[in-house]
Each structure stands twice: as structure tokens, then as C-alpha cells.
Amino acid sequence: MSPSTFRFGEGNLQYDAQGRLRHLLSIEGLRERELLQILDTAESFLSIANRSVKKTPTLRGRTIVNLFFENSTRTRSTFELAAKRLSADVLNIAVSTSSASKGESLIDTVDNLMAMQVDGFVIRHPDAGAAHLIARHLRESALVVNAGDGQHAHPTQALLDVFTIRRLAGPIENRVVAIIGDVLHSRVARSQIHALSILGCPEIRVIGPRTLVPEDLTALGVHVYHDLQAGLQGVDVICALRLQRERMESHRLPSLDEFYRRFGLTPTRLQWAAPDALVLHPGPMNRGVEIASEVADGPQAVILQQVSHGLAIRMAVLTLLAGAVGGGDEHA
Amino acid sequence: MRKLIRNVRVMDPGDGFDAITDLAIADGRIVLREERIADFPADEELDGTGLIACPGLIETSFHAHSPGHDRDGDMASELRAAVAGGITQVLLRPDTQPVTDTPAVVQEQRQLAARLGLARVHCAGALTTALQGKALSEMAAMLDAGVLLFSQAKVALPDAALLRLALSYAADLGRPVWLHPEDVDLAAQGVMHEGGLSLRLGLPGRPAAAEQVGIYRDITVAALSGCAVHFPQVSTASAVALVAEARRRGESVTCGVSIHNLLLCEQDVGFFNNHAKVLPPLRTIAERDALRRALASGTISAISSDHCPWGVDREGMTFVQAPFGISAVEWLLPLALRLVDEDILDLMTVLGLLTQGPAQVMGLPAPSLAVGAIADMCIFNPDTYFTLDPTRSWSRGQNLPYGQWQLRGQVLYTLVAGRIVYRG
Numbered sequence: 001m002s003p004s005t006f007r008f009g010e011g012n013l014q015y016d017a018q019g020r021l022r023h024l025l026s027i028e029g030l031r032e033r034e035l036l037q038i039l040d041t042a043e044s045f046l047s048i049a050n051r052s053v054k055k056t057p058t059l060r061g062r063t064i065v066n067l068f069f070e071n072s073t074r075t076r077s078t079f080e081l082a083a084k085r086l087s088a089d090v091l092n093i094a095v096s097t098s099s100a101s102k103g104e105s106l107i108d109t110v111d112n113l114m115a116m117q118v119d120g121f122v123i124r125h126p127d128a129g130a131a132h133l134i135a136r137h138l139r140e141s142a143l144v145v146n147a148g149d150g151q152h153a154h155p156t157q158a159l160l161d162v163f164t165i166r167r168l169a170g171p172i173e174n175r176v177v178a179i180i181g182d183v184l185h186s187r188v189a190r191s192q193i194h195a196l197s198i199l200g201c202p203e204i205r206v207i208g209p210r211t212l213v214p215e216d217l218t219a220l221g222v223h224v225y226h227d228l229q230a231g232l233q234g235v236d237v238i239c240a241l242r243l244q245r246e247r248m249e250s251h252r253l254p255s256l257d258e259f260y261r262r263f264g265l266t267p268t269r270l271q272w273a274a275p276d277a278l279v280l281h282p283g284p285m286n287r288g289v290e291i292a293s294e295v296a297d298g299p300q301a302v303i304l305q306q307v308s309h310g311l312a313i314r315m316a317v318l319t320l321l322a323g324a325v326g327g328g329d330e331h332a
Numbered sequence: 333m334r335k336l337i338r339n340v341r342v343m344d345p346g347d348g349f350d351a352i353t354d355l356a357i358a359d360g361r362i363v364l365r366e367e368r369i370a371d372f373p374a375d376e377e378l379d380g381t382g383l384i385a386c387p388g389l390i391e392t393s394f395h396a397h398s399p400g401h402d403r404d405g406d407m408a409s410e411l412r413a414a415v416a417g418g419i420t421q422v423l424l425r426p427d428t429q430p431v432t433d434t435p436a437v438v439q440e441q442r443q444l445a446a447r448l449g450l451a452r453v454h455c456a457g458a459l460t461t462a463l464q465g466k467a468l469s470e471m472a473a474m475l476d477a478g479v480l481l482f483s484q485a486k487v488a489l490p491d492a493a494l495l496r497l498a499l500s501y502a503a504d505l506g507r508p509v510w511l512h513p514e515d516v517d518l519a520a521q522g523v524m525h526e527g528g529l530s531l532r533l534g535l536p537g538r539p540a541a542a543e544q545v546g547i548y549r550d551i552t553v554a555a556l557s558g559c560a561v562h563f564p565q566v567s568t569a570s571a572v573a574l575v576a577e578a579r580r581r582g583e584s585v586t587c588g589v590s591i592h593n594l595l596l597c598e599q600d601v602g603f604f605n606n607h608a609k610v611l612p613p614l615r616t617i618a619e620r621d622a623l624r625r626a627l628a629s630g631t632i633s634a635i636s637s638d639h640c641p642w643g644v645d646r647e648g649m650t651f652v653q654a655p656f657g658i659s660a661v662e663w664l665l666p667l668a669l670r671l672v673d674e675d676i677l678d679l680m681t682v683l684g685l686l687t688q689g690p691a692q693v694m695g696l697p698a699p700s701l702a703v704g705a706i707a708d709m710c711i712f713n714p715d716t717y718f719t720l721d722p723t724r725s726w727s728r729g730q731n732l733p734y735g736q737w738q739l740r741g742q743v744l745y746t747l748v749a750g751r752i753v754y755r756g
Contacts (some may be wrong), residue, residue, distance in 0.1 A: 008696030013603065027602075028532065107648035127650035128534045129604030137648075148653065219528035304742055 013135050022319055023135040023144040026153035027194035034320075035198055037164050041316035042309070048085070049311065056146055058319050061087035062119040067109070068147070069095040069125045074283055074307060075147050075157070079122045082314035093120065110134050118142060120322065128152035143321040151185050156317055157282050158191030162311040164198055165237050167309070168302055169278045170195065177230055178205040178273075179222075180263055181241030181290050182212040182252075188282045189241055193220050207231035211252040228263050232272040240265055240281045240290045256289045266292045270300065278302055333375050333750060334358045339709065340380025343385065346700035353529030355385065355706045360749035365703050372558040380711065383744060387685045387699035388708035389450075391661055391689035392588055395640040398441060400429040403643035405728035407441070410641060410661070410663075411450040413727035415754040417637075418710030418743040420451050423694055425640075426458040427485035433458035433469040435477035442478055442712025449748075450674060450753050452708075454694065456483040459498050459509055465489040468498055469669045475505055483510035483564075486611050486656065488546055490516045494554055499557035502519040508584075508695060513547035513571065513614075514538070523599040523652055525613040533604065535651065538613050544570040551578045551585055560584035561611050562693045565638055567593045567612035569622030576631045586693045588634035589623050592658055592733075594676075596620070600733055604651040607733040610638070611656040624676045627685065634689035635682075637664040641729020659729030663720060665712060666739035673740075679714075709751040716742035 016022040021034050046055055059255030064083040068076055076092070085092045091113075096217060111122065120143040123131050128150030135144040148154040169175055177196055183189040183206045196204050197220075206213050207225040217224055232238070240312045243259060253259050265279065279291075279301040287293045295301060335357040342365065343350050349365075356364035356372045364372065397409035414422055419594060424441055426432035432441070438455045447451035457474035461467045461483045471482055482502050488511070489495045502509045519542040524530050526537025532582055547563060551574055554561040566572055566587045578585040597617050599610045608614055626632050640657025660667065668686060671677045678684075687699045720737045722730040745756035 105645075105648040106650065109455075116666040125650070129651045132604050133648075133650055149534075153534070185534075190532070190534060214531075215529065216531055219531060 012182055013132060016140050020323075021320060022140055023145065024224055024321060025135055025146045026157050027158050027191045028153070029156045030198065031160050032198050034160070035162075035195065038159055038313065038316050038320060039166060041320060042163055042312040043313040045315040046309070049308065055085050055087055057087045059083065059086040059322055062322060063091060063117070064120045064122060064318065065088045065091045065113050066111070066116050067093050067121055067123045069130075070148065072147070074310065075124065078307065078310045079145075079147060079314050082311055082318055086315055088317055088318070100108060102288070104128060105139050106133060112135065113267055114138070114142065120145070120318070121131070122147050124148040142323065144160040145317060145321065148187055151187050151190075153191045154187040155191050157188050158195040158315070160212075160306055161192055161239060161280055161282070162195045163309050163313055164280060164302055164306050165278065167196060168305065169237050173200040174202060176203045176205070176234060177201055177237040177238040177239065178235040179239045179241065180207045180231070180265065182243055182247060183208060183217060183241065184212050185244065185247070186241050189239075192221075193222055197221055199259055205235065209253065209259075212247065218303060228233045228269060229272050232269065235273040235277055235280045237280065238265065238270075238273060240279065242282065242284060243286055243290050256286070260289055264288070264290060264292060265295050266296045267298065270295055276300060280306060282306070334373065335371060336372055336374035336377045336386060337380045337711070337751060340378060340383050340385045342385050342701050343680055343683055344701040345688045346681055346698050347702055348680070349701065351679060356700070357747075360707055360751070362701060362703055362705050362707050365701065375567045376380050378711070378745065382712050382715065383711050385701065385709055385711045387687040387701055388710050388746065388748065389665060390694070390696070390699070391419050391422040391637060391639060391664065392424035392634050392694065393425055393590070393636045393638045394661065394688045395425045395427070395657065396425075396613070397641070398428065398444060399437060403645060403728070405484065405641040405643070407444045408448055409726065409728045410639070411445070411448055412507050413435045413662045413725060414639075415756070416449045416726045416743060417664050418712055419636040419661060419664070419747050419748060420708040420710070420748050421696070422451050423454045423456055423480065425485045426456045426483050427463055427487065430458065431458050431462045433461050433463070433474070435470075436475050438474055438477040438479055440457060441704050442590045451748060456481055458509065459484050459502065460483070460494070465491055465494060467652070468501055471502060471505055475507065481507045481510060484512050486512050488512050488514040488516050488519070492549055495550065496553045496556055499554055499559035499561065507692070510561050510564050512583035512611075513543055513550045513563050513566070515545040516551070517756050518542035518545060522613070523609060524616045525750070527598055527616060529598045529601060533601070538654060540568045540570070540615060540619065543568045543612060544574070547571045547574050551583070554585065555583055563587040564634075564636060565590045565612055566632070567595070567615050567620050567623070567627075572622065572626040572631050579631070586633045587631070588636055588689070588693065589632050590636050590638035591614065591660065591664060592638065593620060593623055594627070594635070595667060595670055596733060605733060606649065606651055606654040608660065609651060609654055609656055610658050624671070632685070633693050634663045635664075635668055635685045636641070636690070637661045637667070639727075641727045642731045643728055644730070646731060648688045659725070659727045659735050660731050660732045660734065662725055662727060662741065663732075663734065665710070665743060666741040667734065669714065669739070669741045683701065707747055709745070709747040710743060711745040711747070712740055712741055712743045716740060719743065734745040
């Protein structure tokens, strides 16, 4: 390990010296053209999923490590499946079985895996900035995809959300999007806001109690609402967020029921939005807390499509970062 | 050892003396300060042409990990860094490992420092046992062992009643108490300033209001106790205003500021730059500018580098895991000269904030370069420009956010009692 060679403030870590996207760490700092390239590549991978042979040789011979320091079902399994459909070898490392519990530093863990000649890391970690730390250490020797770092970012989730909006609700340039719930602690919301902004969304609203949706969020270029009815007025897309139980323990809410009473998405309240407004949720859902089952299972919800789209997005991201640009088109 | 320094610009914030002259030193004291000294047989003659001599700088917040883990630094490595920065006196922070809350630790620190014979070392004893804010430390015993004052380092006291008792007890002993003013619940687990950037990065923030609430409480409680209190690093306009108000009421309240809060702001955290993780946190540009104005108005008594080195092990940590602290004692003078270059202060005022002011808040005799004064001195070339390279540091810590900064001011000689302890 040679951490003393770290240099900070060296510009955008996500791009290599030639300006090519090398790591996906956060949506913030990406250019519109990279976002569009990822979305367009994902389109081509969607069709592969419907074929009987779902594999492409794009990443044959490469090894991708899923390094997960937090529990995950959807994200980890779609990343694994994405890598496998691209013919990569996949190594899954979960925190319970890793040596992090034996006191090994994150960088040492990564260096040990690098000694096994791996080509890329998909990392989820409870600390904001963990993926940046690894990317700064590895430079261009392997690709790094952030699969969620603390409350900072979850870029592939945001990409699959804008992909879903683009496919099912039409051009983002004229859609009003509302994000409901615990925006303050949500890496998903942060990444969604950046992705929507870069793609020209004309109005992004965040809705929730002041303890979870502080006024300061306007610094991110969003409109803040503390009243659900006012916030949902004329909205084309609704993104509900998962409410963590620990928010009750930190006194940000009196109870889950109270949240549902004020901000739960019910069929009646859904009518406050534009007709046929799309309902997204990153999962896992708390039915009866942030969303009523009638809405979650209703015709306007696209929650399961999001999961399928997640697979295509993650295939696209791995393909582009691995430098196999256009691989999706070739094999579609 | 008799020394003669020729043709040097002497700048003494003590009496405002500023002229090019000669200085003669004998028996550790300045014996002559006049032009073209003749008939002074010296063991060594230094040419001071183009150089400035000022009283030795005093660092009010110095962490040497002594006792502690030597991967992060030790008394020798950090004092060498200090004298390389023209510093002749330091005050050790008590948040060592174990905490400086017993006479034994104080004695060890003083013996180590005496053996090294570099800068003068003053010890601060912990105000409460293990700095935990639950019980008073044995202050009288530590005083007998040689502590200069009592401090809570970077730990705010959660219990106002205990604070009142601790300050009252310390008042009996006639020593000032240094406090870290912050409301512990508002500051909580924050790792940077709470603001736009902490929100973007998803990092827990420490609001400026935590310092405002904390300092208001501390000043109010201090007034009940009759104890002199000092806040070594304030970071907000509201804290400075509360200190100024207390001083107008005649209360014995002073404050200092770290150079980091004068030169940097929250944006310097960038994308999780561990080297910009410091307490108090780097705040907004508006707060930085308010602190600069407070320097000019005289409300702030001292500038510190708030020296806290961390070894390379920290580089492998995430921003949340990494400990607070910046290692910059060696570059305190060049960094402070930025304030001159940016027209915030004149050079004499800056030197005063690095010498006179610290001595005053620590209760030390005023440093001076007048005849008869102890020859603790920093001689530097104000016109040597350089690019800061953290890897070429005497300190074991390379954790500073100033890498590649263009600075000026090179320390050429540091003298303690007339003895040259550093040659640049």
C-alpha cells in the first residue's frame, strides 16, 4: 500500500487523463453526454434480456468484485447478474465474511484483491466517500463503481430511475418530478437530484417534514415542500423513498404512522398529481409507511420495471467503464 | 555563547521597534541593540542582510502524541518541526494517550522536552479526568508537577454544572482555563461544517450554531466562577461577537483562531479530503471573512496552527473514520504571511498575533527583542518564495491541505536563549 502518494484536489476523479469515464462514483460531476451514453447503451441491453441466450462476451476474461460492507439484495444481485451476462467472472464479498471485521483497512482489502488480478470493484460502504477513497488509491488500475456510500450517492440507482422516467414518462426536459420522504439521509435522492438536473428536468421538488427535508436542500437546486398536497400538484413523476426505522430513534419523527398520516402515498393523494403520474420506489418498500399497497401494486407504479432497468443500466455502466464502448450495440 | 547578528531588520511587536540594526547576544540574553556594534567579540556572527528578526513564535495548540502512538509523531519529530517553523515555545494539548491528567504524564512530557533542548514546552493539564467531563482532575497536583494552565482540548463539557465547579476550582489556583466551546448535542457526530457541501456529500455536519450556543453558555458560566477563560480556536462571527461583548463587560475572556479558519473554507473539503478534516470545522467564506475582520479589530488575541499530525495510516481511512487535525506548525509563519499579502493585516500585527498575543493568553512574560530580553528569536527571509511540499516535512504528519501552495517566508535561524536550535 502506498497511501502517502495520495494527492487531493486533483480534479474529477471519475475521468482518466484522456477525459474518459473510468469510475462511476457520483452523478455530480458527470457530463450530460456520459449520462445519455449510459442510458442509450442500457436501451440496447434491455433487448438482450428478452432473448433465450442472455449473455454477451463483452467482459469475457475480466473479474469484477462485488465488495459489500452493507446488506443489499437488489443492488448486489443485479450487479452480479449484470457482470455475469457480460461474461465476466464475479467475486462476491460481503462484510460478514470479509476481513474488515478483523480490523483490516479498506485500502488493504482492496490491495489484496488487486493482487488477485481483478479488473473492477463494485463497492457499497456505510461511509460517505468510501468509493472515492478506493478510486483515488487505484487510479486507473481498476474500475470502481459506487453502489452506495453512506448517505452520499447511489449513482446506478439514479441512472435506472431516470432511465425508467425517460422510457415510461417521456422526455425529462418537460417532466415535473417530486421526491417524497427522508431526503436528508438518502443517497438515492441526492443522486436522483443530480441526474435529473443534468438531464434538464425543469422542476424537481422534494417533499417531507422539515426534520427530513431541511430548507437548505434548495442549495441543490430543488423546490422544498412540507405539505404533500401542495407538493404533488401537477407532478408527472413521484419518487418515494424508503423510510429508515432509525429515524424514529433519532427523534426526527414521532412514529411511522404519523409519517404515513402526513406523507404516505395513498390512492386518494395520488390524484393530487397529474393524471397517470408515474410512481417509482428504489426498494425495499415499507408498505403502509411511505406507500400504500394499492399504489405500490397499482397501474401507475413501475417499481418492478425499475428492477429490470437496473440490470440493463448496470450492464451499460460496466461495459462503458471497462472501455468496451459500443459493446452493447454490437451484441444487441 | 556570544552571537552577533549584523544588519537585520528587527521587528518587535512588544515595543513596536522596527529598524535595521545589529543585535548582540550573550548569556542567553540580548545585550546590545544598536547599529554597527563594535568591540563585541562573538563566537558566531550572522549576516542578517535582507532578513527579519522577531521574537520566537509561540504555538498555543500543539499535539505531539507524547504520550501516544509514535506512528503519528513524537516529541522529537514534532518539536523539530516547530523549531523549523521559527517557534520557540509550544503549549501541549492534554488530549494525549493517556490523557494529560496526572502529574506523571506532565513530568514525562517535561523531561522529554528538556532532554531534547529544542523549543520550550509548556504543559496543559486536563480540566476533567480523561477529558470526559465527569470529574475534576487533580489540578493542584498537576500544577505542582509544572502545568501552565488547564484545558479541555477539543472536548466540550456536556454538563454546565460541572463546568461551573471546574472553573471555580481552577480560579482558586489562579490559572486560566481553555475551553472548546460547542454544544455537544448540536455538534453530535458531525465531521464537517453543516452547510451546502455537507448536504451534497451526505456527511453529518456540525452547525455554526453549536459553537454559538456553546460559547454563550461557557462565557455565562465563567462569569459565575471568576476564572479567566480562553477559547483557543473560534470559527464563527457570532462566537467572536460574544467574546467581544464579554470583554466590554470587563470579563476575563479571550479567544484565538487557527490559521486554517483564516485561509480555508468548507469548500476545501472537496470530495472527501481527509486533510481538511479539522475542529473547529472549516466554515463558510462569510465566517472566514468575519474572523479576518475580528483580527484587524483586535478581538482575537492569537493565531495558531493547531498542530495535530497523523501518520500515513490515516490515509487509508474514509472521511468519517479519519481523526480530526492538520499538521502545519512548520508552515505557520508562511501561511500567516498570506494575511499580509491579502491586505488583511500588516506584518507587525501578524507577528504580534504569533508572539505577544499567545504569550498573553498563556500567562507568559511578554516576548521581546529589547536589550535585556531573553534571546528567543526567529530570523526569516520574508522574500524567499517556495512551493509547499508536505513530504519534505520534519513532522511525522503529512496531513495538511496546503500541498502545492505557493508561499513566502523561509525561517533561517531559530534561537532559544541565544542558542541556535534550527538552521534553515
